[in-house]
Structure formats: C-alpha cells, structure tokens
Amino acid sequence: MRCAEPVQGRYHCAAAASLALGARLHLTGSPPQNSQSYPSFPMPASTTSVVANVEVHAFETVVILSNCWVAADGTPPPIPCGVLFDTPRLHGGPSLQRLLSGADITGLSSVAVLAKAGTLLRRIIWFTGSNESAPDLVMFSSLERRLLAFRAQLPPLPGDQVLILTHAHTDLALLRLHAPYSSTWEHSRSQALAACARIIEGIKGLQRIKPRYIDPVFGPIYWTIANVYISEITLASQRAPEFNFPNNAPNMHAELSQLRAWLTWLAPHSPIFDRCLVDITMAVDKFSH
Structure with a gap:
C-alpha cells in the first residue's frame, strides 16, 4: 500500500487470507470434528502455548x-463476511468472533477496537454492494444505529494514530x-x-507524527473524501431546486484545499500519498475548468 501498488497488495492480502482460512486459523478454538466440512490443510495441533499464541x-x-485494504479501496474483503471465527483471545475474554461482533469496547486494547471498526466497515461495504438500488431500510437503520453507537463509545480526538485511524474507519x-x-x-x-x-x-x-510513520491507508481514505466533495460540488450546480439542499460548496472547496496541502506535505515520504x-x-483541475 505504501508503495502505491494496490493490485499486488490486494493479491498478497487475499493470499494471506486464503492461507489463514485454509490452515483453519479462524477455527483455532474448535475441535477438529466440528469443522470437517471446511476444505483445508489444517496445521498440526498446537503443542505449546507459544505456538497457539503465534x-x-x-x-x-x-x-x-x-480490513485495511477494505478501507483503502472499498472492494469486498478477502475474508468473506459469512465466515465465522472461533479463535480465542490471547489473554482470555470473549473469542475473536464475539469481540468483533459485540457492541461494547470497555477494557479492549486500542488495536482490538480498531479491528472492530474495520469489521463494521467490512459489513457496510458488503451491505451497500448487495443493495445498490434500494436498500433494506430495516437493515440500513440497524447498521446506522450500530455505527453511531460505536462511534459514541470511542475516546475523543485528538489521540494517537491508532485512535485517529479507528475514528477514520468508523466515519468511513x-x-x-x-x-x-x-x-x-x-x-x-x-x-x-x-x-x-x-x-x-x-x-x-496526525500533524504531530513524523510523515514517514503515518499509516499509508490514510491516503486512499483522503482520496475517497476528495471524490465525495468533487462529486457534491459538481452536483450542486445541476441539482433541481425542489431538492432544497444546503449549498456547502464553499466549505468543501476549503476542505479540498486542506486535503491537498496535507497530501503535498506527505507526498515526498510515500508513493501512495x-x-x-x-x-x-x-480531478480538481478538471472540474475547475
């Protein structure tokens, strides 16, 4: 991702997911007889806690x-949404499946909360991809409530980069x-x-972090936002009066300028930026002329 090679990155991510599922790492907590229907090449039984932890x-x-690649390009995840995890946590507590599915984040590490945010994003992309014309309003409302409830639990910004990325995944x-x-x-x-x-x-x-340490996934996220603004500015001039939508174009122009200034600062440090x-x-030059 940092090298701006999305095709190669997605390929390697899909390969890693395929290996993990084939090795039944998502079923580490299940007895072998409970998962015989899965085509796999199961790993030998873990003989030590060190191997199990690995x-x-x-x-x-x-x-x-x-989840990071899902955030970067919005394509379906290499781990399908229907796959159930029965992987234990290293220090006890709920299994990975329950952790990612539950609503509460109390006592979770920042990385675990980031994983939950990424899982929610993965489900949203699956939902919107399968409901392109008219969404299931019940499911739509349920997902929106869950996202808003999850975001309300997050510690406020500013924070460290993991927290900023968690907020970004949730808002994305x-x-x-x-x-x-x-x-x-x-x-x-x-x-x-x-x-x-x-x-x-x-x-x-993020301005407090050295550019070379900023997660490259922010680049595609900012690109997504820029495209939303560009589309909105373009549509604002074409929208029929009966929609009576507020004109946010001045704010969007300002935020586009802020994004470009920020990426200009980051660009020398990473090909993706x-x-x-x-x-x-x-894109901006195209709609400006």
Whole structure:
C-alpha cells in the first residue's frame, strides 16, 4: 500500500487470507470434528502455548490487514463476511468472533477496537454492494444505529494514530453507508458530509507524527473524501431546486484545499500519498475548468 501498488497488495492480502482460512486459523478454538466440512490443510495441533499464541496473532493480523485494504479501496474483503471465527483471545475474554461482533469496547486494547471498526466497515461495504438500488431500510437503520453507537463509545480526538485511524474507519463506514443515497436523500447527504468533516478534523492529530510513520491507508481514505466533495460540488450546480439542499460548496472547496496541502506535505515520504495527491489534483483541475 505504501508503495502505491494496490493490485499486488490486494493479491498478497487475499493470499494471506486464503492461507489463514485454509490452515483453519479462524477455527483455532474448535475441535477438529466440528469443522470437517471446511476444505483445508489444517496445521498440526498446537503443542505449546507459544505456538497457539503465534497462530492467534497470525489470524488477528490477517483480519486487520484485510480490513485495511477494505478501507483503502472499498472492494469486498478477502475474508468473506459469512465466515465465522472461533479463535480465542490471547489473554482470555470473549473469542475473536464475539469481540468483533459485540457492541461494547470497555477494557479492549486500542488495536482490538480498531479491528472492530474495520469489521463494521467490512459489513457496510458488503451491505451497500448487495443493495445498490434500494436498500433494506430495516437493515440500513440497524447498521446506522450500530455505527453511531460505536462511534459514541470511542475516546475523543485528538489521540494517537491508532485512535485517529479507528475514528477514520468508523466515519468511513458511515460515509460508505450513506454515500449511495446522498444525491437524493438529505439525511444521507448530511451524514456523509459530516463523516467527511470529522475525518479531515483528525488530520490535526496526525500533524504531530513524523510523515514517514503515518499509516499509508490514510491516503486512499483522503482520496475517497476528495471524490465525495468533487462529486457534491459538481452536483450542486445541476441539482433541481425542489431538492432544497444546503449549498456547502464553499466549505468543501476549503476542505479540498486542506486535503491537498496535507497530501503535498506527505507526498515526498510515500508513493501512495503522492499518487493520491496527483489523482485529486487532476480531478480538481478538471472540474475547475
């Protein structure tokens, strides 16, 4: 991702997910007889706690990596949403499946909360991808409530980079939930734009971090926001008066400028930020003329 090679990155991520599922790392807590229907090449039974811990760490890493690529390009995750995890936690507590599915984040590490945010984003992308025309309103409302409840539990910004990324994943999930309907539904439009504004607000916390240490996934996230703003500015001039949507174009122009300035600062330190800056600049120049 840092090298701006998404095809190769997605390929390797999918390969890692395939290996993890094939080795039954997602079923570490299940007896072998409970999972004979899974085509697999199961690992030998763990003989020590050290080996078991390595397996759990490996699968948690694959889950987080999968979620990061989902955040980066919005494509379906390499670990399908229907796959159930029966992987224990290293220090006790709920299994990985229960941790990622539950609503409470009390007592969880910052990385575990980030994994939960990424899992919510993964589900949103699956939902919007399977409901392109008319969404299931019951499911839509349920997902929105869950995202808002999860976001309300997060510690406030500013914070460290993991917390900023957790907020960004959560707001990106809200954005992707509402974006398909924002051109005709004011509620979705306001929610999508509010999510964009909060992600941009997180830039203030990242300014304290050396550029080479900033997670490359922020580049595609900012690129997504820029495209939302560009589309909104373009549609604002074409929208029929009866929609009576507020004109946020001046704010969007200002936030686009802020994004470009931020990416200009990051571009020399990572090809992915440079690529995103070039793409955004070309898109802005196109609609400006």
